Amino acid sequence: MLSTSKWLPLTVVIAALILIWYAAAVSLNSDAVKRAAGDNEPSTWQFVQLAWELDRPVLPAPHQVGIEIWDTTVGKKITSKRSLLYHAWRTLTPTALGFVLGLIFGIVLAVGIVHNRAIDKSIMPGIIVSQTIPILAIAPMIVVVLGAIGFTGLLPKAIISAYLSFFPITVGMVKGLRSPDPMQLDLMRSYNATKKECLFKLRIPASLPYLFASMKIGVAAALVGAIVGELPTGAQGGLGARLLSGSYYGQTIQIWSALFVAAAAGALLIMLVALVQRRVCANAGR
């Protein structure tokens, strides 16, 4: 059954990407290697090896990034400022706080939209417009302004995360709360159920699959928000700060490793949501 599963094609695609990466590393780094080699002509194989071992390559080879990640996660103490785990933690805490804020706000808004026609008609277009504003572009300003009136640390980053994550949750939740079909709603009505009972016994259970699907998007958006929120505060800490300091000092290996750890953190958050989903949906009998 291996041929019908996704794992074999996926492995092939990833292997192909890594091969392309190695080849690209050689061609992109060739100028730097020529400069480093100077007058003596390296053989082809030596040339390739040099291209994969540069200190500040244009594109680091995959194994260089792997070694850097290993060194800065397993190789360093977790409290050290050089540890990527420490920086990932600095990013994940505002992500989590912002995601929870966005989740609560998004769900409350969705419940309001479903229950009140006026809220639906007046606010829904505004929400869509709010997302066409590139909030990430003004994220630095929010951080600076909130810092000026005394809010520093977690909260500014969390607010950006919340702003980014509430939208998919609201949209998904509105869809989910409206997903019970008219027959089920009629049944609730013939039971003389109140609006509240209808919400908690029918609409919310019916919305769970939609909620979790949009939570996965929302949590990824929250992570992006937290990373970008770190850029303007300078290199104080966090994955965004690692990216920034890496780009200031031309440390490409550091940038790539921060990028991969950010991707891993995103995958971890999505897996956590999936875990909660399995638990909750098992309880809800789905």
Add this chain to the structure above:
Amino acid sequence: MNKPRQRMLVGAILVVEIALLAGFQVVTLQATATANRDLQWWQYLILLVICHATWQLIKLASYTYDQLDYNAKNAVRVSLAIVPAVLLTISGLYAWEIIIQMLKVPIVLLPAPSDISIAIADNLSILWADFVQTVVKAVLPGYVLGCGSGMLVATLAWRFPIAGRGLLPLGSFMSVMPLVGIAPIMVMWFGFDWQSKAAVAALMTFFPMLVNSLAGLNAAKALERDLMHTYAASPQLYFRKLILPAAMPFLFNGLKVCSTLALIGAIVAEFFGTPIVGMGFRISSEVGRMGLDLVWATIVTSALAGTGMYGMLVVLEKVATFWDVSQRTS
């Protein structure tokens, strides 16, 4: 309140009430400001009353819209549909302006809408140059490149399903990754000018577009495919007449999501190094100079650009997929 005439009367009364109260509030606020007196409690109360009256008007408009009968004129339907959102926007701007005047919020913290519009009027040439640099030179090429190659790769993956099975999990994984992080690398590779921003925009739009296109290309149902088969349709005809139209709603969905992503990517990439023009540059440099009104003017421009792109796609979608369920509102 069930007869249309009654509703119109109530609406008219509310409009007059709001206008009178707002005029009165502006005048008294001016007087308080010139006499340098403290604010009275009733001046806050007026704002509350105005908000309440506006909310009643919004409610009235939305319920009237719901009860329109089938022979209502199209113009009435459309204008009633946008009234609540427009009212909310106007009253929101009004409240923003008045609260800033009342509490004397410093411009560094949050400029009033009037400050922002003055800044827009004064700096039109700067804003236009930023718009050209960021949107025309960076976002549009990156968007076209990213979405185009996303669709192309999706078509290949659809044609060769074995590749699709490998690409789909990877694509959906990559489309939720914090890809903005690639911005500093792109700036290093492609330099400070618009090329690096276009590259970031292209990379950020590629994966969401790939996933959406792939979902769209597989959206044609088995029964419809069988029908094409019984017609002995050639592969080209099969693709053009069934697969592509069925994919359209998904393609537009992807294009809409990507339009914002491309803008975000380009602006964030400008934080990592840029020539002295561009929206991201304007925002970061003016924040440093405490020129918050110009920052907000740039934000308004970017919001207009984002909404404009999104709106054009919505119109295009309406034209291209007028037959789709989601476009046929009852």
